[in-house]
Amino acid sequence: xxxxxxxxxxxxxxxxxxxxxxxLAYEDKVAHQLKRVPLERINIEPGQHFTFEAExxxxxxxxVPFHRVRKVWRDGVLIWERPxxxxxxxxx
Numbered sequence: 001x002x003x004x005x006x007x008x009x010x011x012x013x014x015x016x017x018x019x020x021x022x023x024l025a026y027e028d029k030v031a032h033q034l035k036r037v038p039l040e041r042i043n044i045e046p047g048q049h050f051t052f053e054a055e056x057x058x059x060x061x062x063x064v065p066f067h068r069v070r071k072v073w074r075d076g077v078l079i080w081e082r083p084x085x086x087x088x089x090x091x092x
Contacts (some may be wrong), residue, residue, distance in 0.1 A: 004069045005049065007080055011039070025071040026054065026064045034070055035062075 011018045022039035023079040054062045072080040 002080065004066050004072075004082075008044065008083075013043070020075045023073045024069055026070045027070055028062075029068075037091065048055060 011022055023033040023036055024039065024042065025036045027033075028035045035054070035056060037054045037056060040088050043053040043055075045052075049066075051063050051065050053061050070082050071078060
């Protein structure tokens with residue numbers, strides 16, 4: 001599986017692949033659920049290799065570690081995913 005930072009770099013730097021509407025889902029440790037966010041609402045600071053900022057629909061900005069990204073969609077089609085653990089330790 002391609003690491004998430006490599007996939008995000010490809011979206012950014014490969015003009016053909018980067019066409020389309022991208023969304024990603026990250027694991028929210030407080031709400032214990034996946035939060036789905038359009039890529040337009042993601043901010044990755046130059047030189048930052050561990051976290052990004054995600055603005056949710058309510059305008060709240062969260063700092064999210066890359067390792068909590070679980071799914072990525074391109075034009076509504078799931079193109080990347082990493083299983084996550086539910087409370088109780090079951091992989092989802």
